[in-house]
Amino acid sequence: MSLSFEPDEDLQAIVEAVRGFAEGRLRPRLRDFEAAGGLPDELMQECFELGLTTLALPEALGGSDLLDIRAAALCSEELAWGDLGAAVAMPGPRSAGFAALELGTPEQQARLLGPFTDAGDGWRRRGALALVEGPFGIDPGAVETTARREGDAWVLRGAKRYVQAAEAADLTVVLARDEASRAPDPWDRLGLFAVVGRPDGLVAAPRSKTMGLHTARWGALELKDVRVPAADRLGAGAPGELLRALRRTVARKKVLDAARLVGCTRAASEYAFKYATEREAFGVKLFEHQALAFMMADMATHVDGLRALVWHAAWSLDRGEDGWVECRRAHDLAADLAVQVTSDAVQVLGGHGYLWDHPVEKWMRDARTLGLVDGLFFDEGADLLALGK
Amino acid sequence: MAIDFELTGKMKQARDLAHMFAEQFVRPYALEADELEGPHPRFVEACKQFGLGTGHAGAMVGAGKGKDPAEGEKRAKEQNRLMLLASEELAWGDATAALNMPGPGLGGPPVQFTGTPEQRARFLGVFKPDEYRFGAYALTEPGAGSDAKNIRTTCRKDGDHWVLNGTKIYITNGKKAEWTVVFATLDPAMGRAGHRTFVVEKGAPGFSVPKVEKKMGLKASETAEQVFEECRVPADNLLGGEAHYEQAGKGGFKTAMKTFDATRPLVAVMAVGIARAAYEIARDWVREHYALAQHTARYHRLAEAVAQMEREIHMARLLCWKAAYLLDMERPNAKESSMSKAYAGGMVQRVTAKAVEVLGPEGVLQHRLVEKLYRDQKVYDIFEGTGQIQRLVISRRLFERA
Structure with missing residues (x-):
């Protein structure tokens, strides 16, 4: 194996099945999902049964060992x-699951993630990752949510923002500062705490209305002295442990979001290309106008290039690297170019593209939203300057 | 896989x-x-x-x-x-x-792909490990750049020779080359079917190199004009022999295009190399000069510029790798090779311009490598097909069934 750009045959079959599902079950109903602000129960059950809610988890936790992060990215x-709205709103442990995978003991993983595979109500369960407090990402020295040790429990107090599924999550992983810690590195003073269910003091604000991705429901979360059993703190607090786990968690989230952005840009460009072969202007098909043809050539190039960046980043995670540089690279360029490509798709359709009669206006809103709404900003430039990579 | x-x-x-x-x-x-x-x-x-x-x-x-x-x-x-x-x-x-x-340079692939075994041995054999010798590739003419099917250099059979007439420009190593792969036409009216490909050896009668060009960048590389005036070439130097052109409908043009599928990602990845050099210079410059100025707005602007360079460089490289992968797998890659070239050609312009900006006034001083990189890179959006030609190829592939 070496420098190759081709999923193996098993994976290709899986990807084709997922594409069939997306084509038959998601695409025709995307406006309904958006209007409803979520996915219907029967669809969530279907996703659960197809294993789409536990992608990228190990087999023991309801995923499949065949499906690594590259596979999750393809799906x-x-x-x-x-x-894109449905993909982002999919139930399952999601990023909270990644945090548990990175930092949890096998016992914690089984206990916290097991319910997501429960045949009874596993389909409706959601994980949430509550990291961010302000619109500028995470500054380890400025995390104000605190964890205070009381007997065999931690007491969490503070407020988080931009938490997906804040109001409905069954498992919320919260980043908080251990009040008692005097570790020299501010990252080591932080910890991840798994809040199971909806305990007293866990208060979600009404969800924020967003430009796009109405299905996904982001909101603020208040922690008013939420008690978490000591056994539900993830990680042992060893120096460097949290930062590494957080990086891999965020990296996984970013690379899968980047893969979703690729899917959305591909959808938008294909839609525009098809329109360009049907609509005529000045006696010829749109694609025969070079100004549009060149724009569409760039759209196709960006989709292909971004996909390769996503694959490369996913591969770096699969081989055990922290993927920090690779996944943010893929994500940030995807976020940039997804805005460009989806906007160009609207442009190809002209006035029609601006109307709800076609999905391209939705994709343009969705693509802009996904790149930003989690508030997980990290200064890549500063990292590159420091790392020497 | x-x-x-x-x-x-x-x-x-x-x-x-x-x-x-x-x-x-x-x-x-x-x-x-x-x-x-x-x-x-x-x-x-x-x-x-x-x-x-x-x-x-x-x-x-x-x-x-x-x-x-x-x-x-x-x-x-x-x-x-x-x-x-x-x-x-x-x-x-x-x-x-x-x-x-x-080595044979761009002339290598056509000899390799189209040449007969005898021709491969004869023309590639002139390159010895410890000799500094070159081959060249002549397609472009004053009136035909990327629209290669409009070449006007003519060829006609005369006994056991071919006679070439015309002018080729922008020929890399065109003066010092041992031989040049030359594209000519039997009759411009025949279009692609009339194209023939020859290997013209240094010193062939009627072959001259009147001019070596002055350029903005890539100055250390020789770019020459080649003139063919009743230039006589042995019949054995028709690449692939007569039989090749009887079989292949599109004749020589096909040879040229097949070469492009291999050379475009190769040229594109050179743009990646240039961009990487510029990126490293810019990154190191910020590291060195802003260590005590990390609170300034300019530091943060430059840091983001460095990050953006890095992202685009990686995407360009992966597009090149993909095009080469497909070629190695013997799959069609015309679209992908054009994508790599189109993207890398624009990317290297953005990255080197930004790198010069990062260095500020120092960036335009001629003893700074970054100044040279900015001059060198521009042609990567021009030769082997301009960025516009690449987009033409890509869009034709996108809509070939429409």
Whole structure:
């Protein structure tokens, strides 16, 4: 194996099945999902049964060992090609699961993630990752949510913002500062705490209305002395442990979001290309106008290039690296170019593209939203300057 | 197959050897070569010493060598990826190094793809490991650049010779080359079907090189004009022989296009090498000069600029790798090779311009490598098909069934 750009045959079959699902079950209903602000129960059950809610988890936790992060990225692209709103709103442990995978003991992983595979109500369960407090990302020295040790429990107090599924999550992983810690590195004073269910003091604000991705429901979360059993703190607090786990967690989230952005840009560009072969202007098909043809050539190039960046980043995680540089690279360029490509798709359709009669206006809103709404900003430039990579 | 970015041992070796060579024998002489407007003597010496005379990437990656035929076959299957990896490193050292590496150059692929076994032996045989010799490739004319089907250089059969008439421009190593692959037409009215490809040897009667061009960048690389006035070429120098053109409907044009599928990602990855060099200079500059100024707005602006360069460089490289991968797998890659070239050509412009900006007034001083990189890069959006031609190719592929 070496420098190759081709999923193996098993994976290709899986990806095709997911594409079929996206085409048949998601694409035709994307406006309904948006209007409803979520996915219907029967669809969530279907996703659960197909294993789409536990992608990228190990087999023991309801995923499949065949499906690594590269596979999850491919499947995520297909789902988002069907509808980015549905792909982002998919139930399952999601990023909270990644945090548990990175930092949890096997016992914690089984206890916290087991319910997501429960045949009874696993389909409706959601994980949430509550990291961010302000619109500028995470500054380890400025995390104000605190964890205070009381007997065999931690008491969490503070407020988080931009938490997906804040109001409905069954598992919320919260970043908080251990009040008692005097570790020299501010990252080591932080910890991740798993809040199971909806305990007293866990208060979600009404969800924020967003430009796009109405299905996904982001909101603020208040922690008013939420008690978490000591056994539900993830990680042992060793120096450097949290930062590494957080990086891999965020990296996984970013690379899958990037894959979804690729799916959305692919959907938008394909839609525009098709329109360009049907609509005529000045006696010829749109694609025969070079100004549009060149724009569409760039759209196609960006989709292909971004997909390769996503694959490369996913591969770096699969081989155990922290993927920090690679995944943010893929994500940030995807966020940039997804805005460009989806906007160009609207442009190809002209006035029609601006109307709800076509999905391209939705994709343009969705693409802009996904790149930003989690508030997980990290200064890549500063990292590159420091790392020497 | 799987999605995998791990380099094989051979690939790592090709990359690392090329990097070592670039670091020791290319980069240190890059600015001097630019002033000399020719390859630096130390570089020429190193090429001979390391036995690179049979073709830069080929020699670097050990193509055609080795005792075990199975091993040779395996290597052939990753040939394009190997060449890409080596070429990026060379271009990182100095963009002109890839063009000044001895060997058949762009003339290699047509001889390889289209030449008869006898022709392959005769023309590729002139390159010896310890000689500094070149081949060249002449397609472009004053009136036909990327629209290669409009070439006006004519050929007519005269006994056991062909007679060529016309002018070719922008020919890399066109003066010093041992031979040049020349595209000509039986009759412009015949379109692509009339195209024929010849190997014209240095000193052929009626062949002259009246002019070596002055350029904005890539100054150490020779760019020449070639003139053919009743130039007589032995019939044996018709590439592929008469039979080739009877079979192939589109004749010589096909030869040219097939060459492009291989050379576009190769040229694109050289742009990646240049961009990487610029990125490293800019990054190190910010590190050095802003260590105590990290609170300033300018630091943060430059830090983001550095990050953006890094992202675009990686995407361009992966587009190149993908095009080469498809070629190695013997799959169609015309669209992908144009994508790599279109994106890399724009990327290297943005990245080098930004790198110059990062250095501020120092960036435009001629003793700074970044100043040269900015001049060198522009042609990467021009030769082997301009960015616009690449977009034309891509869009035609996108809508070929429409």
